[in-house]
Amino acid sequence: MLTQLKISDFAIVTSLELHYDTQLTVISGETGAGKSIMVDALALALGGRTDPGIVRFGEKRAEVVATFNCEKNPRAQGWLEAHELDQDGECILRRTINAEGRSRAYINGTPTTAQSLRSLAEHLVTLHGQHEHHTLLQRDAQRNLLDHFSSLHPQTLALKQHFKAWQNVKLALQTLKDQSRQFTERHELLSYQVKELDELALQEGELDKIDQEHQRLSNVDQIQQNGSSALQLLKENEQANAQQLLDAAKRELACFPPGDAHASTLQNLLESISVQVEEACFDIESYLSNLENNPERLRYLDTRIGLCHQLARKHRLPVQDLRNLHLDLRRELDDIDSSDDRLQTLMDEEQALQAQYHTLAQTISNIRKKSAVKLGRAINRRLEELGMSGASVSVSLLSQRDTPSAYGYEQIEFLVTTNPGQPLKPLSKVASGGELSRIGLAIQAICAEKYATPTLIFDEVDVGIGGATANTVGQLLRKLGQNSQVLCVTHQAQVAAQAHNHYSVRKVSGKQGTHTEVIKLNNKEKVTELARMLGGDESSSASLKHAKEMLEA
Numbered sequence: 293m294l295t296q297l298k299i300s301d302f303a304i305v306t307s308l309e310l311h312y313d314t315q316l317t318v319i320s321g322e323t324g325a326g327k328s329i330m331v332d333a334l335a336l337a338l339g340g341r342t343d344p345g346i347v348r349f350g351e352k353r354a355e356v357v358a359t360f361n362c363e364k365n366p367r368a369q370g371w372l373e374a375h376e377l378d379q380d381g382e383c384i385l386r387r388t389i390n391a392e393g394r395s396r397a398y399i400n401g402t403p404t405t406a407q408s409l410r411s412l413a414e415h416l417v418t419l420h421g422q423h424e425h426h427t428l429l430q431r432d433a434q435r436n437l438l439d440h441f442s443s444l445h446p447q448t449l450a451l452k453q454h455f456k457a458w459q460n461v462k463l464a465l466q467t468l469k470d471q472s473r474q475f476t477e478r479h480e481l482l483s484y485q486v487k488e489l490d491e492l493a494l495q496e497g498e499l500d501k502i503d504q505e506h507q508r509l510s511n512v513d514q515i516q517q518n519g520s521s522a523l524q525l526l527k528e529n530e531q532a533n534a535q536q537l538l539d540a541a542k543r544e545l546a547c548f549p550p551g552d553a554h555a556s557t558l559q560n561l562l563e564s565i566s567v568q569v570e571e572a573c574f575d576i577e578s579y580l581s582n583l584e585n586n587p588e589r590l591r592y593l594d595t596r597i598g599l600c601h602q603l604a605r606k607h608r609l610p611v612q613d614l615r616n617l618h619l620d621l622r623r624e625l626d627d628i629d630s631s632d633d634r635l636q637t638l639m640d641e642e643q644a645l646q647a648q649y650h651t652l653a654q655t656i657s658n659i660r661k662k663s664a665v666k667l668g669r670a671i672n673r674r675l676e677e678l679g680m681s682g683a684s685v686s687v688s689l690l691s692q693r694d695t696p697s698a699y700g701y702e703q704i705e706f707l708v709t710t711n712p713g714q715p716l717k718p719l720s721k722v723a724s725g726g727e728l729s730r731i732g733l734a735i736q737a738i739c740a741e742k743y744a745t746p747t748l749i750f751d752e753v754d755v756g757i758g759g760a761t762a763n764t765v766g767q768l769l770r771k772l773g774q775n776s777q778v779l780c781v782t783h784q785a786q787v788a789a790q791a792h793n794h795y796s797v798r799k800v801s802g803k804q805g806t807h808t809e810v811i812k813l814n815n816k817e818k819v820t821e822l823a824r825m826l827g828g829d830e831s832s833s834a835s836l837k838h839a840k841e842m843l844e845a
Contacts, residue, residue, distance in 0.1 A: 293312070293314060293360065293361050293364075293365075293746050293747055293777040294312050294334075294358060294359070294360055294416075294417070294747050294777060294779070295311065295312055295359050295360065295361050296309070296310065296311050296312070296357075296358070296359040297309075297310045297312070297330065297333065297334060297337075297356070297357070297358050297359075298310075298355075298356070298357040298358075299329075299330070299333045299354075299355075299356050300354065300355045300356075301347060301348040301351040301353065301354045301355070302329065302332075302333050302336075302346055302347075302348065302354040302355075302356060303326065303329050303332070303333075303346055303348065303354075303808075304326055304329070304348065304799070304806055304807055304808050305326065305329055305333070305348070305807065305808045306348065306807045308330075308808070308809070308810060310330070310795070310810060312777065312779065312793075313777075313792065313793050314773075314777050314792075315770075315773040315774070315777070315778070315792035315793070316769055316770050316772070316773030316778045316780065316790060316791050316792050316793070317777075317778065317779050317780070317791060317792065317793040317794070317795065318779075318780045318781075318782050318787060318788045318790075318791040318793070318794050318795070319779070319780070319781045319782070319795045319796075319797060319810075320781075320782055320783070320788050320794070320795075320796055320797070320821060320825060321796055321797030321798060322798070322799070323783075324799065325797045325798055325799045325808065326797055326799060326808035327752075327781045327797045328751055328752070328781055329797075329808060330781075330797075330810070331419070331421075331749060331751045331779075331781060332346070333356045334356070334358055334417070334419075334749070335419060336356050336387050336389070337356040337357065337358040337385045337386070337387045337409070338358070338385065338409055338410065338413035338416070338417060338419075339387075339397070339406045339407065339408075339409030339410035339411075339413055340406075342387075342389045342393060342395040342406075343389075343393070344389065344390075344391055344392060344393035346389065347389060347390065347391050349805075351391070352390060352391055353388050353389060353390040353391065354388065354389050355386070355387070355388045356386070356387050356388075357384065357385070357386045358384070358385045358386075359382065359383070359384050359385075360382070360383040360384075360385070360416055360746075360747075361381060361382060361383075362381050362382065362383050362416075363381035364746070365415065365416070365746050367415040368383060368412065368415040368416055368746075369381070371411070371412050371415055372399075372400070372412070375399075375408070377399050377400050377402055377404075378400075379400045382400075383399070383400065383412075383416070384398075384399070384400050384401070385397075385398070385399060385409060385412075385413075386398040386401075387406075387409070397409050399412065416745075416746060416747060417745065417746075417747045417748075417749060418739075418740060418745040418747070418748050418749070419749045419751070420732075420736050420748070420749065420750045420751065420753050421751050421753075428706065428719060428728060428731065428732050428735070429719060429720040429728075431703055431704060431705060434687075434704045434705060434706050434719075435699060435703065435704040437667075437704075437735060437739070438660060438663060438664060438667060438687055438704050439660070440739060441663055441666075441667045441738065441739060441742065442659050442660060442663035442667075444656060444659060444660070447652065447655065447656050447659075448656065448699070448700070450652060451649070451652050451653060451656060451698065451699070451700060452698045452699075454645065454648050454649045454652060455649055455696070455697070455698040456698065457645050458642065458645040458646055458648075458649050461638060461641050461642045461645055462642055464638055465635070465638040465639060465642050468631065468634060468635055468638060469635070471631075472631060472635065475628050475631060478628065479625070479628050479629075482621055482624060482625040482628065483625065485607075485621050486618070486621050486622055486625050488603060489603070489614070489617070489618040489621065489622075490618075492599060492600065492603065492614075492618075494600065494614055494615050494618065495615075496615065499600065499611065499612065499614075502593055502596060502597060503597065505589075505593060506590070506593040506594070506597060508583075509585075509586055509589060509590040509593065510590065512583055512584070512585050513585075515580075515583060516580055516583060519576050519579065519580045519583075520580070522576055523573060523576055523577065526569055526572065526573050526576075527569070527570075527573050534569055535566065535569055535570075538562055538565060538566045538569065539566070541562055542559060542562050542563065542566070545558055545559045545562065546559070600614060649696065650696075653696065653700045653701050654701070656700050656701075657689075657700060657701045657702060660689060660700075660702065660704070661689060664687035664688070664689060664704075665687075667687050667738070668685055668686050668687045670738045671685045671731065671734050671735060671738065672684055672685055674733075674734030674735075674737055674738060674768075675730065675731065675734050677764055677768065678730045678733065678734060678761055678764050678765065678768070679730070679760060679761040679764055680710065680727065680730055680731075682710065682711055682712045683708065683709065683710045683711075683727070683731075684708065684709050684716070685706060685707070685708045685719075685731065686706075686707045686708075686716050687704065687705075687706055687707075688704070688705045688706070688707050688716075689702040689703075689704060690702055690703040690704075690705055705718055705719075706718070706719040707719070708722050708731070709722065710722060710727055719731070729753065729754070729755060729757060730757060730761065730765075732753065733750075733753050733754070733765060733768070736750070736753070737768055737772060740772055740776060741772070741775070745776060746776060746777060747776065747777045747778075747779070748772060748776050748777070748778045748779070749778075749779045749780075750769065750778070750779070750780040750781070750782075751781045752781050752782065752783065753780075754780075754782055754783070754784045754787050755783070757784070758784065758786075759786075762784040762785075762786035762787055763786040763787075763789075763790075765784070765786070765787055766784070766786050766787035766788070766789060766790035766791075767790055769787065769790060770790040770791070770792075773792065783825065784825070785822045785825035785826045785839070785842065786842070788818075788821070788822060788825060789822060789839075789842040789843055789845070793812065794812070794813045794817075794818050794821065795810050795811065795812050795813065796810070796811050796813055796817070796821050797809075797810050798810075798811070815843070818839075818843060819836055819839045819840050819843065820836070820839070821839075822839035822842055822843065823835035823836050823838070823839040826838060826839060
């Protein structure tokens with residue numbers, strides 16, 4: 293249950309701290325005093341949308357702190373434990389928002405997200421807004437109400453997931469079928485191109501190798517001539533060659549004084565050079581001895597290189613990319629060849645997902661049919677209590693089995709007649725504002741009793757009613773307060789008279805500006821406030837007597 297609400301610099305609230313009790317608590321006050329500000333502030337703490345306009349004028353930020361006792365709320369405790377936020381049965385939600393609209397959220401002092409606040413709030417509070425009954429006119433809202441009453445949330449969530457998976461596979465299957473019509477022509481072209489490249493059979497790095505070999509065989513005579521010239525210069529020229537010059541240099545260094553370390557190093561260096569010259573001469577001779585004209589091999593290389601360049605031009609790419617093209621075309625051809633297998637796989641998967649969807653949709657449909665009857669009866673009992681004994685509500689299921697959706701086989705529509713003997717018609721075409729309010733309140737009460745949410749908040753849900761009906765609404769809210777904590781913002785004296793606890797909201801203006809203050813009323817103050825709410829002179833003996841009688845009734 294909600295035990296405390298602290299509000300700072302929120303709208304026209306400067307600083308406010310409220311402590312809440314069990315059972316039914318009502319909040320009343322003049323129009324414009326700020327009765328709903330507390331509900332708005334609590335909604336913010338529970339993860340509601342932020343608006344920089346809620347920060348009190350002239351202040352940097354607004355803050356709301358809501359404290360809940362979760363000792364008797366296993367669902368909330370389980371959520372906190374699962375998220376490692378448990379704090380000995382206490383749950384403190386804090387939300388701040390600055391003047392720029394940026395907000396921060398905390399659960400038991402740990403930074404969190406607004407989404408996490410909303411997730412936890414589902415186990416703490418059910419909030420019924422003053423305009424919520426208008427959503428009853430929407431079929432989506434009517435379906436959600438029936439599913440909520442039927443405890444179908446896990447099944448409907450699973451159905452949406454099954455439907456999405458089914459539609460995704462169905463789309464992929466259709467796409468593949470559309471592509472398959474183009475595959476035949478593409479397959480013929482690819483087969484021809486891959487065959488050409490298969491016949492070429494170009495290997496990794498082959499182009500560089502055959503290009504080098506082609507260069508060598510194309511220049512055999514020049515290479516032999518240059519190699520022979522190099523050998524002449526190195527050792528074969530009798531008049532002067534590198535080896536002779538090195539030998540002469542070594543003889544000159546040998547004349548250096550004995551023991552000259554530098555001279556010894558130079559001699560060793562010349563000796564090493566002489567050895568390397570001999571090795572170079574040996575390698576040149578070996579290379580030249582293995583070099584021979586091979587016109588047949590050269591013609592083969594000319595043909596192969598020419599074929600490579602021809603195919604590269606044909607495909608409009610550099611010859612170096614020819615091998616990668618071969619791999620890519622082969623891969624595409626293999627994909628087309630395997631498309632029949634993929635098509636069959638997708639068909640099998642689509643049939644399996646379709647069967648899963650229909651099985652679950654049928655289960656949900658069966659539950660909805662049974663629950664629709666129960667919900668209709670429960671609403672009618674409540675309507676009789678709320679002064680609409682001649683009214684009747686029926687929850688109708690409109691089959692759309694031929695056009696499956698993520699929500700199942702049927703649309704849900706609430707049908708109503710407000711006068712005996714009149715035919716049932718859609719809720720949107722029959723109910724007046726006051727009747728719609730009472731129907732909405734009846735449904736809210738039914739759902740509240742079914743799920744026993746620890747804290748129920750009703751924000752002016754009694755708009756449009758009065759007299760005996762307002763008294764019945766008050767009795768209904770008081771009855772709900774026996775099992776849950778109920779907070780109700782109201783204009784109705786008959787509702788306020790049923791409260792176990794009563795707060796009055798007042799707008800105070802002074803030199804420091806306008807602010808809201810909230811006072812918990814004692815018995816005498818309750819009488820005065822009820823007299824004001826009745827519309828009479830709150831100081832007159834008649835009004836006070838009437839108010840006192842309402843409290844004692």
